[in-house]
Amino acid sequence: MLLPLLLISWIMPLSALAKPEPSASRELRVLTYESLASKDGLGPILFQAFEKRCSCKVRVQAAGDAGQIISRLQLEKMRGKSDTQVVVGIDQTLWPVAREFAGAPSAAIHVAFEGVPELAHSPTGKGFIPFDWGVLAFIARDGFEAPRSWLDLLAPRFRRKFILQDPRTSTPGFAFVWGASRVLDPSKFFGQLQSAWLTLAAGWSGSYSLFLRGEAPLVWSYTTSEAFHREAGDGDRYRAVLFEEGNPIQVEGAFAVPSGLRSEAERGLARAFLEYLVSPEVQAEIPMRQWMFPARRGIALPESFARLPAARKILEWDPVTLQFSPLIDRWERWIRQ
Amino acid sequence: MTGWVQAVAWIPWLLAVLVPLGAVLLSSAGGGMGPGGMLDPLLVSKAAFTVLQAGLSALGAGLLGLLWGWLLRSHPRSWRWLRIPFGVPTLAAIAAWAGILHGSSLAYSLEAVLLVHVFFNVPWVALSVAQASGSVPRTWDDAARSLGAGFFHRFRMVWWPVLGPAWLGAVIQVFGFCSGSFAIVLLLGGGPPVETLETAIHSSVRGGVLDLGLAARIAVWQLLLSLLPWLVVRAWFREVKVRAPVLRPDQGARWASLFAAFWVLPYVWFLKDLGPGLSDPGLWKAIGPALLFSLSLAAISSLLSVIWAAAAVVALSGRSAWREGLMLLPAGVSTLTLCMGFWLAYSGWIDPFDGSVTALVVIQTVIYFPIVLRGFLPLARVRQESLWQVARSHGASPWKAFWSVEWPRWRMPVWSSLSLVASASLGDVAAVTFFGSSSLTTASALISRWMGMYQFDRAYALAGVLMMVSLGLSLGPWRISGRERNLPAG
Numbered sequence: 121m122l123l124p125l126l127l128i129s130w131i132m133p134l135s136a137l138a139k140p141e142p143s144a145s146r147e148l149r150v151l152t153y154e155s156l157a158s159k160d161g162l163g164p165i166l167f168q169a170f171e172k173r174c175s176c177k178v179r180v181q182a183a184g185d186a187g188q189i190i191s192r193l194q195l196e197k198m199r200g201k202s203d204t205q206v207v208v209g210i211d212q213t214l215w216p217v218a219r220e221f222a223g224a225p226s227a228a229i230h231v232a233f234e235g236v237p238e239l240a241h242s243p244t245g246k247g248f249i250p251f252d253w254g255v256l257a258f259i260a261r262d263g264f265e266a267p268r269s270w271l272d273l274l275a276p277r278f279r280r281k282f283i284l285q286d287p288r289t290s291t292p293g294f295a296f297v298w299g300a301s302r303v304l305d306p307s308k309f310f311g312q313l314q315s316a317w318l319t320l321a322a323g324w325s326g327s328y329s330l331f332l333r334g335e336a337p338l339v340w341s342y343t344t345s346e347a348f349h350r351e352a353g354d355g356d357r358y359r360a361v362l363f364e365e366g367n368p369i370q371v372e373g374a375f376a377v378p379s380g381l382r383s384e385a386e387r388g389l390a391r392a393f394l395e396y397l398v399s400p401e402v403q404a405e406i407p408m409r410q411w412m413f414p415a416r417r418g419i420a421l422p423e424s425f426a427r428l429p430a431a432r433k434i435l436e437w438d439p440v441t442l443q444f445s446p447l448i449d450r451w452e453r454w455i456r457q
Numbered sequence: 458m459t460g461w462v463q464a465v466a467w468i469p470w471l472l473a474v475l476v477p478l479g480a481v482l483l484s485s486a487g488g489g490m491g492p493g494g495m496l497d498p499l500l501v502s503k504a505a506f507t508v509l510q511a512g513l514s515a516l517g518a519g520l521l522g523l524l525w526g527w528l529l530r531s532h533p534r535s536w537r538w539l540r541i542p543f544g545v546p547t548l549a550a551i552a553a554w555a556g557i558l559h560g561s562s563l564a565y566s567l568e569a570v571l572l573v574h575v576f577f578n579v580p581w582v583a584l585s586v587a588q589a590s591g592s593v594p595r596t597w598d599d600a601a602r603s604l605g606a607g608f609f610h611r612f613r614m615v616w617w618p619v620l621g622p623a624w625l626g627a628v629i630q631v632f633g634f635c636s637g638s639f640a641i642v643l644l645l646g647g648g649p650p651v652e653t654l655e656t657a658i659h660s661s662v663r664g665g666v667l668d669l670g671l672a673a674r675i676a677v678w679q680l681l682l683s684l685l686p687w688l689v690v691r692a693w694f695r696e697v698k699v700r701a702p703v704l705r706p707d708q709g710a711r712w713a714s715l716f717a718a719f720w721v722l723p724y725v726w727f728l729k730d731l732g733p734g735l736s737d738p739g740l741w742k743a744i745g746p747a748l749l750f751s752l753s754l755a756a757i758s759s760l761l762s763v764i765w766a767a768a769a770v771v772a773l774s775g776r777s778a779w780r781e782g783l784m785l786l787p788a789g790v791s792t793l794t795l796c797m798g799f800w801l802a803y804s805g806w807i808d809p810f811d812g813s814v815t816a817l818v819v820i821q822t823v824i825y826f827p828i829v830l831r832g833f834l835p836l837a838r839v840r841q842e843s844l845w846q847v848a849r850s851h852g853a854s855p856w857k858a859f860w861s862v863e864w865p866r867w868r869m870p871v872w873s874s875l876s877l878v879a880s881a882s883l884g885d886v887a888a889v890t891f892f893g894s895s896s897l898t899t900a901s902a903l904i905s906r907w908m909g910m911y912q913f914d915r916a917y918a919l920a921g922v923l924m925m926v927s928l929g930l931s932l933g934p935w936r937i938s939g940r941e942r943n944l945p946a947g
Contacts, residue, residue, distance in 0.1 A: 154895055181811065182895040184663065191667035192808075199805055280562075286648050288660040319565035320648025329908050335559065445668075449499075456502055456650050 146176035148389050149380065151189055152208040155325060157182040162402075162409040170396050176389060185323055186291050186372075190214055193221045193377070202379035206390050208251070208397065211291050212371045213298065215248050216439055222247035223378035234417040236371055248373040251397050252412035254342040255431045256295045256368045258282065258361040264337040266361040270300055270309070279316050282338035283327045286320045288448055290327075291370060293320065296340050297451050298442040299368035302435045310454035342370075343431070344411045347424035351408070359429075366433030372412065466772035466784070469765055473823045474787050477798025481680065484673035484801050494674055504678045507653040510567060510642070511635035511682075514574035519628035521575065522582020525717070526624075527616075529583060530590035532713035537932060539580035539587075541721045543877065544931030546884030547640045548904045549920040550577065553727030554645060565647030573645060574635045580720045581634075582627040589623035590616065629686040636682045637791030640886040654679040658793045659890060662800075669801065676794040687789030691782060724924065727917075734918025744903065744919050751883055751900040751923075754814075755930075758821035759878035763871060765822065766829040770837040781834070788827035792887035796820055800891070812894025820888040825881055829874040836866055880927035 150167070157163040157180050167178040183189045186209050196202045210218045236250050260266040264281075267273050273282065285293030300309055318336045321327035331339035343360035350356075374397055376390045396402060403414040407425050414421075485495070529535050542550075554573050558564040563572065593616055601611045639655040646652070654675050661672040734740060769784050787795070799816055800807065807813045848858040886901050893902045900923050907916035 157895070184895075188663060191663065194667040195804065195808065199808075284648075286660065289663060314650055318647065322643065326905075326908065329913070333559075333913065335564070452499055452649065456499070 146174070146385070146389065147179055148174075148176055148386075148393055149179045149181065149203055149205045150208055150393070151181045151183065151192060151204040151206070153185050153189060154182045156209050156410070160409075162405060165405050165409065166397065166402055169401070170393055173396065174389060174392060178393075185289065186210055186214055187289055190217050193218065197221070197379075202377060204377045205380040205386060206374060206376055206393055208374040210248075210373055210375070212248070212373070213291065213294055213437055213442070213444055215373065217444060218375065219247065221377050221379070222375040223381070234415075236415050247375050249375060249394055249398060250371045250373045250415040251403070252406045252410050252415055253369060253371040254344050254412040255362075255434065256292055256299065256340065256370060257343045257363075257431070258338045259331070259341045259345045259358050260361050261331075261337040262357045262359065266338065266359075267363070268361075269364045270304055274309070274312050274316060278338070280318045281336050282317055282340070283330050283336045284317050284320050284340045285324055285327050286322050287451060289322045290324055292324045292340060292342070294444065294448070295368040295370055295437075298437055298447060299366075299435050301442060301447065302368075302438075303363075303365040306450070307454050307457070310451060311457040314455040342411065343367075343428050344407075344413070344425065347407070347422070347428055348411045350424040350427070351422070362429055362431050364432065366435040367431045368435045368437065369431075371415070372410075462768050462771045465768040466765070469823075470769075470784060470786075473799070473819050474790075474795075476802045477795055478680070478786075478790065479798075480801035481673050481676045481794065481798040484669060485677040495677065497674075500674060500678060503652055503654055503657050503675070504682065506650070507636050507655075507679075507682060510570060510574075510651075510653065511632045511638075514571050514578065514635040515628050515632035517571060517575040518578035518582050518631045519624065521579045522627065522631075523586055523620075523624055525579060525583035525720075526586025527590070527620075529713055529717055530587045532710055532717075533587075533591070534710045535713035535717040536584060536587060538714055538717035538721060539584045540931055541724075541928060542577055542580045544880040544884075544924075544927040545577075545724050546880075546901065546920065546923045546927055547886050548884070548901050549727065549924040550724065551641060551644050552904075552908075552917055552920050553723045556730065557723055557726060558645075565645060567646065567651050569645045569647075570638075570642055570651065573641050574631075574638060576720060576723060577641075578631040578634060580717075581631060582624065583717075585623045585627035586620055589620050593619050626690050629690050633683050633686040633690075633789065636686075637679070637793075639791075639793060639890070654682065655791055655793045655887070658797055662797065663890070672797055673801065676797045679791050679794045680789075683791050683794070684789035687785075691785070728921055728924070731918050731921040734914035734916075735921070737915060737918065740915060740918055743915065744900065744922065747898045747900045747903040748919075748922070748926075750898065752926075754817055754821065754899065755879040755882035757818050758825060758882045759875045761818065761822040762826045762829045762878045763874055765826050766833050766874070769826075769830055770833045773834070774837060785827050785830060787823050788831070790824075792820065792824050792885075793891065795823060796888060796891035807892075812897030813892045814897065816892040817888055817897075817899075820892065821878075821882050821885060824888070825878040828881075829878060832870045832874050833867075836870060876930040880930040883923055883927050883930070 148170075152163065155161050157167075163180065167180055170176075171178050181192075181204070183192050189207055189210060193204060193207070196204060204221075207218070207221070236253050258266060265277075267275070267278055272278065284296055287293040287297040297306075297310075300306055319327075319330065321330060324341065327339055328341060328345075330336065331341075338361070343362070346358055346360040349358040374394055376387070376394060381387045381390055398416055400416065400419065403416040403419045406412055406414040406419070407422055413425070525539075529539070550573065554569065554576075555564075558569055558572075563569050597615050598611060601615050606614070636653070637655055638653065639659065642651065642653045643656045643659065646656075657675045658672050658679065661668045661675060773781050773784060796816075799820060803816075807816050844862045845858055848862050849855075853861065884901065885899075886905075889899050889902050893899060898906070900919060904916045904920050904923070907913070907919070
């Protein structure tokens with residue numbers, strides 16, 4: 121008798137404390153990743169401003185990262201009940217997996233594509249609405265002679281001098297793997313590289329934490345991280361390093377989930393949100409909130425962004441040969457040779 | 458009454474142990490148990506690496522633990538230092554070691570994982586050895602000495618027959634702990650190829666694409682690896698009759714305490730860096746909800762573990778050994794394997810991405826329940842029947858008789874279990890990684906979030922606070938009792 125009573129009396133108040141109930145009748149349920157939803161991210165501006173515009177409530181579900189967004193959608197499908205109405209924060213490499221959950225694009229897609237480099241268009245297509253993009257690159261601490269090419273990473277002077285992300289749990293980490301696979305013999309490269317990196321962090325933020333703590337002078341990140349440091353008052357202490365063979369691009373997008381939209385009113389709300397996401401008002405916040413380039417063309421960039429190095433070549437992700445699961449499976453075997 | 462007790466003992470076992478493990482086995486079969494599934498070379502290589510790192514960790518901890526346990530066998534006061542590492546939250550230990558290894562060639566490597574595993578587990582082995590040595594009558598050693606036996610001869614003939622099984626049992630348990638190690642491998646190992654089955658389960662579930670079939674197959678491997686040592690321990694301990702430790706005068710206690718405290722040094726080193734974080738005026742407000750949630754979770758898990766174990770002890774009274782073995786089954790299951798099974802079995806009701814208090818409570822209760830039960834079972838086997846009858850014949854009610862006769866024996870194990878489970882729950886990372894969420898933040902989760910947001914001072918300060926609370930919990934019962942005689946047998 122005691123056990124059920126204890127369970128009820130203890131668990132119920134804790135559950136109530138952990139999950140506040142939504143109160144608004146018009147509600148939009150958005151699934152995104154944690155850093156976008158955090159108080160320093162784009163989320164507070166995007167969601168609160170949209171709530172005011174639509175007189176509705178935006179209920180945000182924050183997954184740890186983009187990969188977990190997909191896992192969550194897959195779980196919802198398994199359970200046969202879809203709570204998510206809009207997803208914000210999937211990149212082009214996860215889009216083939218996410219596509220099965222996506223609905224028809226709204227008119228906003230034509231506006232959004234204008235700003236993104238041409239090469240990034242092809243892998244995405246119908247339903248994927250890009251809202252920001254960035255070029256992946258190493259960030260080097262000032263005074264450290266950085267690698268100029270992918271193969272330089274194998275040189276003894278860079279041994280245990282750089283931090284990467286685990287490609288299975290991090291989209292920048294996956295970009296490193298597919299980027300290298302575009303320009304090198306990946307089997308040979310990763311077979312040697314596995315003893316060269318200092319560590320593979322589970323996520324980008326963890327890897328950047330280690331970098332800032334001085335664990336290594338190089339970290340795999342975005343060229344825009346240089347702008348972040350400049351804005352943070354670090355001057356030229358951190359700089360983006362581009363490779364001669366080219367650097368991979370990441371395009372982040374959003375999409376509506378039809379299975380979660382059960383009425384015309386809900387579909388209209390989701391469409392309005394996606395249009396707002398690519399509106400000049402929100403796109404202008406992207407550089408200083410997301411530390412990425414806005415997807416929409418013609419948005420004024422801060423001075424710190426204008427000074428960023430431009431990639432010599434942007435590497436294109438191939439949805440046929442560089443699919444997530446098969447490439448990860450191959451990568452796992454390469455590093456264990 | 459008996460029916461209720463049986464129900465309280467077996468229904469949670471059925472729902473929280475058998476059903477999840479069954480779900481793992483069924484899912485792995487669906488995902489391909491054949492050569493392409495369970496025997497996939499990649500999976501086998503991960504299993505082999507898990508065995509290698511756990512084996513080396515157990516060997517290192519075993520050899521040093523034997524040395525330390527032997528040297529501290531006559532100094533029970535020093536044993537309290539050996540308990541301290543059990544109360545150190547995993548993330549605090551990781552932060553400490555990350556600081557110590559910073560810039561060295563050992564950082565983020567297999568060697569770092571082995572070092573931390575050894576440091577964590579030497580005290581466990583040493584405690585088992587030291588406790589077992591207390592049950593060797595001193596007269597045996599004296600008699601052997603008077604007959605001219607040298608040290609090695611006496612050690613082999615007098616001490617080893619008792620110490621050996623206890624030592625081997627502890628080493629096998631350490632192998633089990635290390636094969637199920639998650640956060641240490643994930644954060645200090647440097648990533649694949651330094652990867653165990655536990656971290657592989659994590660990445661297959663929390664990674665880019667949900668692969669439940671693969672996760673289930675990895676979980677089955679993990680289940681095999683963690684159950685095998687447990688079965689060996691069960692077989693060994695059935696043969697070994699360890700008597701209650703016979704304590705001797707504690708001579709040379711000071712040097713012995715210093716010697717035992719060696720294994721605590723990394724965490725002391727860590728505490729020295731907490732100043733900036735603790736002086737942050739916003740710290741307490743920021744950590745309040747997470748700390749409160751963690752403490753609540755720890756209180757519930759420890760209470761439920763003790764209630765369940767008490768019911769199990771009554772339910773198992775006079776029953777066969779195989780029932781006891783079944784009840785103790787969670788001792789051979791890793792946290793993430795259980796999480797995986799719980800998710801597979803109850804995914805219709807529980808959403809791990811949304812966080813689940815119920816799942817966290819259940820998983821922590823199940824994982825720590827065998828530790829409590831193992832502490833209770835020896836007490837239940839020896840009932841003070843004559844004293845009980847005397848108390849009853851003098852007119853004492855059953856409650857009064859229990860309070861006067863049985864409770865003095867049970868008090869210390871109950872307090873000890875509550876504190877041990879609570880401190881372990883506070884430091885839990887694995888279950889929180891699986892069933893925590895941004896809206897369901899424990900202190901451990903907040904530490905890793907702050908580390909991810911470059912707020913190192915705050916993260917370290919919270920880890921320090923958590924460590925102090927855990928240490929207070931794990932050492933509290935000894936302060937209350939003032940005695941060391943009831944240390945759990947491990």
